[in-house]
Amino acid sequence: MFTTHEPKGSGRHMTIASVHSSASSLQAEFPGVVHLPGGPEYDALTTPWDLAVRQAPVAVAEPGDAAAVAAIVRAVVGLGLRIAPQTTGHAAAPLVHHQDLSDVVLLRTGRLTExxxxxxxxxxxxxxxxxxxxxxxxxxxxxxxxxxxxxxxxxxxxxxxxxxxxxxxxxxxxxxxxxxxxxxxxxxxxxxxxxxxxxxxxxxxxxxxxxxxxxxxxxxxxxxxxLATVHAGMMLWDIGHADPVLRTWATWAKTAPEEVTTSLRIMRFPPLPELPPFLSGRRIVVIDGAVLGSSEDAAAVLAPLRAVAPEMDTFADMPTTVLTDVHMDPPEPTPSVAQGAILDELGEEGVRALLQEVGPSAECALTFLELRQLGGAIGRSPEHGGAISALPGSFAMFACAIAPFPEAAAAGQAAGQSVRRAMTPWTNERSFPSFNHGESQVGTGYSAGDFARLRAVRERVDPDRVLAAHHPIY
Ligand SMILES: Cc1cc2nc3c(=O)[nH]c(=O)nc-3n(C[C@H](O)[C@H](O)[C@H](O)COP(=O)(O)OP(=O)(O)OC[C@H]3O[C@@H](n4cnc5c(N)ncnc54)[C@H](O)[C@@H]3O)c2cc1C
CATH class of the missing domain: 3.30.465.10 (Uridine Diphospho-n-acetylenolpyruvylglucosamine Reductase; domain 3)
Structure with missing residues (x-):
């Protein structure tokens, strides 16, 4: 495992007063685009999708085009500040975990939507x-x-x-x-x-x-x-069926054709009026995803999962425009804590270890534990791929808890750590940055050689470490 040796922040020695004076100068140069703490625009633009995170950059900017972005970066550098681009704030947690934002201008990209x-x-x-x-x-x-x-x-x-x-x-x-x-x-x-x-x-x-x-x-x-249509949907069981469902899916996932990509989640929902009855107050297992092919082909592919008799089964042909509905991600900004790992094949013991953590008899503070099915083209690097062009392993694990208050966040973090500890024997040495929210796992997404190569590029293009990324490479 590689870890960053870089302390938070740029290491530049500006006093708090000079940081704020620089931010005021920036606002004066870009009126209506750069906002300082205390105003409604600052509050709105620093509120990320992940509402569990509080971001307090020295200023926030929302430029309207690429030329304005470039002008702001030049001014930020000239004033001795740093800059962090952010689009939605889905990954605000790793940003504030890895970066001290007190000398950072948060650059919201929300107007660059062509x-x-x-x-x-x-x-x-x-x-x-x-x-x-x-x-x-x-x-x-x-x-x-x-x-x-x-x-x-x-x-x-x-x-x-x-x-x-x-x-x-x-x-x-x-x-x-x-x-x-x-x-x-x-x-x-x-x-x-x-x-x-x-x-x-x-x-x-x-x-x-x-x-x-x-x-x-x-x-x-x-x-x-x-591709205009896809065969997609979800199957749902009560958590009491977690053992046969997980066992069947984990075995099926190994040999399923590349035309299918699925996810399995064990989910726990509080009773909430805004949730549909099949979710509210329930503990469930859900398999969802997409099959590329005719409905006949899809029926054959999905038959082993159907044999475990889901109480709900919505798989059907649908336009690709509604594929984002099947996973039921929260439709609104949501407070959450999450962490991830990449798992190799689970086998009997891996299934048992996971069920012990999140199965029906476990007291678990996670809202959901998810396994995304890897393999197929996800596991193969094409010629001329980039720094992450494949994910080696069988499953990408994502342990997530909705965290509307600090105690829920602490319990969710502890539960996620417990699952990661329990699954260590099946965890490979790589990780997927997008599923790592907070824990310091810098560099674990890459081989040692690739990480050294990334650091060399970073040194070339940003030697003064002006850019503040949510998974920093130094
Ligand atoms: C509900 C949910 C569902 C998800 N589903 C998936 C999924 O199916 N598959 C998957 O792979 N991931 C998934 N993710 C993870 C997601 O891809 C990452 O969190 C991703 O970083 C979010 O990008 P963002 O721009 O929305 O978030 P932000 O927090 O705005 O950005 C994350 C980081 O990306 C960089 N960045 C953003 N915009 C720019 C820019 N214009 N220029 C340079 N850098 C920029 C910055 O480093 C920033 O800190 C999901 C996350 C959530 C919360």
Whole structure:
């Protein structure tokens, strides 16, 4: 395991007074774009999707275009401050865990939402602040699909440049591999267009090295795939059936065709009026995902799971535009704590260990424990892939607790740590940055050689460590 030796913050020696004076100068230079603490814009723009996190940067900026991003970066650097791009704040927890924001200008990308579909070339040009909801429907108008994740309100750049694990993954691979061009503002405040020819090493680092370590991405061009409908849905059981369901799924997942990608979650919901009756107050097991193929093919693929007799089964042909509904991610900003690991094949003992932690007889503070099915194209690095072009292993584990108050956060963290400890024998040495929220696991997503390579690129493009990323590479 690699850990960062870098203390939080830039290590520059500015007094609090000079940091605030710099922020005031920045606001004076960019009125209406840069906001300081105390105003309603500051409060709104520093509130992340993950409401469990409080962000207190010295200022927050919301520029309207790439040129404005570049101008702000140049000014920030000139004033001795640092800068952190953020689109939605889904990953605000690792940002505040790894970065002291007291000398950081948070740059919200929410106005960079252009989406242009080039149907003949099967390419989408997507602004650095777009979320998947902006792209999925636009691509679908041309019968095309993009390798988005389970939730429509996640940012395209944050998701993709950390790998990007989708329900199309076992067939088409990680989303990072579908990136063709990245436009970014460097730490020197220059606008650059990076592709495999112009700067192969930076292009490699950006695709998996988590974009913000190398620049503020203002647009990406991504490959689209010809697909208008998908066979998708979920099967649901009471938690009392967790043992046969998990056992069956874990065995099935090993040999299932690449056309199917699924997830299994063991979930615990409090009784809440806003939840549908099949979730409210219930403890359940859910398998969901997508099958690429006809409904007949899908029925054959899913038959072993159906044989365990789910109480609910919504798998059906559907337009690709509604695939983001099947995973039932929270539709609104939500306070949560989470952590992850990558597991190799579980076997009998691994299944038993997991059930002991989260099964029907466990007292568990997690809202859900999720296993995403890996393998297929997710496990294969294509030629010319980036720093994360594949995830080796059988399952990506994500342990998450809704945390509306500190005691719930502490209990959720403890439960997540307990599961990770129990699953250590099945955990491989790699990790998936997007499923690591908070714990210091810097560098564990990469081989030793790749991490050294990432550090060399970072040293080249941001020697003064002006950029503050949620998973920093130093
Ligand atoms: C409900 C939910 C569902 C999820 N589902 C999936 C899934 O199916 N598959 C998957 O792979 N992941 C999934 N994730 C994880 C998600 O992909 C990561 O948390 C990702 O980092 C979120 O990106 P964001 O821009 O929305 O978040 P933010 O917190 O805004 O950004 C995260 C980080 O990305 C970088 N970043 C963002 N925008 C830019 C930019 N324009 N330029 C440079 N750097 C930038 C910054 O370092 C930033 O700190 C999910 C997360 C949640 C909360």
């Amino acid at each position: 989406v242009h579909i080039d149907a003949p070339r099967r390419l989408a040009r997507i602004g650095g602040g777009a979320i998947w909801a902006d792209v999925i429907g636009a691509a679908a108008e041309h019968g095309l699909m993009v390798l988005h994740g389970s939730a429509a309100d996640v940012g395209v750049v944050g998701y993709t440049l950390a790998g990007g694990l989708s329900f199309y993954g076992r067939r088409y691979g990680l989303a990072a591999n579908s990136v063709r061009v990245i436009e970014l503002v460097t730490a020197a405040g220059e606008l650059m267009r990076v592709d495999a020819e112009s700067d192969p090493e930076l292009f490699w680092a950006l695709r998996g090295g988590v974009g913000a370590n190398f620049g503020i991405v203002t647009a990406v061009e991504m490959e689209l795939f010809p």
